[in-house]
Amino acid sequence: MAELIPAWDKGSLLPLDKIEVHRRGLRHMAVSVFVQRGGQTLLQRRALGKYHTPGLWANACCTHPHWQEPAATCAARRLGQELGLHGLSLTHRGQVEYRAEVGQGMTEHEVVDIFTATAPEGQEPQPDPAEVMDTAWLPLADLPARIAATPEEFTPWLRIYLARHAAMIFG
Numbered sequence: 001m002a003e004l005i006p007a008w009d010k011g012s013l014l015p016l017d018k019i020e021v022h023r024r025g026l027r028h029m030a031v032s033v034f035v036q037r038g039g040q041t042l043l044q045r046r047a048l049g050k051y052h053t054p055g056l057w058a059n060a061c062c063t064h065p066h067w068q069e070p071a072a073t074c075a076a077r078r079l080g081q082e083l084g085l086h087g088l089s090l091t092h093r094g095q096v097e098y099r100a101e102v103g104q105g106m107t108e109h110e111v112v113d114i115f116t117a118t119a120p121e122g123q124e125p126q127p128d129p130a131e132v133m134d135t136a137w138l139p140l141a142d143l144p145a146r147i148a149a150t151p152e153e154f155t156p157w158l159r160i161y162l163a164r165h166a167a168m169i170f171g
Contacts, residue, residue, distance in 0.1 A: 005029065005064040015067035022052065025099070025107030028064065031075045032112050032157065034169055035060040035085065037119045041143060044083065044127065045134040046155070052102040055133065058155040060085075060117075060125075071113035079117070083135070084126030088117035094168050100156035108157065114169055140170065 004015035007028035021028050035042040042060040046053055061082055065074035072090055079085045093116055099109040125135045138146065144162055147154050161169060 003064075004067045006067055018064060019051065022102070022106040022108065025109050027097075027109045027111060029071070030062065030064050030108075030110040030112040031071050031078070031115065032059055032161070033061040033075050033079060033090070033115045033117060035079070035083075035088065035117050035119050036140070036170075037121065037137065039139055039141070040137040041140045042083075042119065042125065043136050043138055044125075044132045045136075047129060047131055047133045049130060052104050052106045052108075053155050056155045057136075057153055058158050059161065062155070062157060072115070075113070075115045082128055082131040084128070085117075085119065085123065088119060090115045090117050094165075096161070096165050096168070098157065098160045098164075100160065102156060110157070112157075114161075114165070116169065 002017040005018045005021060005028055006013055007016040007021045007026045009016060009026055043057050044060055045057050046055060048054045061078050063078040065071055075090055079088060093114045095113050097111045102108050127135055147159055147162060151159060
């Protein structure tokens with residue numbers, strides 16, 4: 001069954017198939033969450049079975065809301081589904097738009113609601129292996145240098161967020 005996400009086609013916001021949206025490079029709604037703890041940020045390495053950007057490091061959670069699903073509800077849902085993180089308090093940091101080629105003939109053209117959350121000491125992710133192959137806590141101060149040294153290991157959107165929107169996200 002097709003997963004319907006909110007996307008713009010011919011000027012109207014419609015429920016459209018997620019894969020088709022990416023193949024056509026249509027502008028669509030998305031959610032990204034950055035989970036932090038003690039000066040560190042949680043990264044996830046996308047599972048090898050993902051339909052684009054498999055095996056690349058991304059922020060804690062990146063996803064698309066279902067049709068008519070509020071962004072905050074989506075963020076909390078996917079933190080639980082992807083990482084087994086429940087009950088984190090989410091803070092909406094703003095909305096950004098970007099466009100990036102993500103391989104496999106697909107384009108992300110997203111209008112993204114950005115959230116942050118703080119994980120308490122001792123709460124560790126329990127990733128769903130179909131979604132996430134690895135996680136790591138990385139000092140936030142080290143992330144720009146790591147991305148600069150090996151950009152091919154990181155998703156395009158994480159590189160964009162750090163280069164253009166870090167002050168909004170982490171400020």
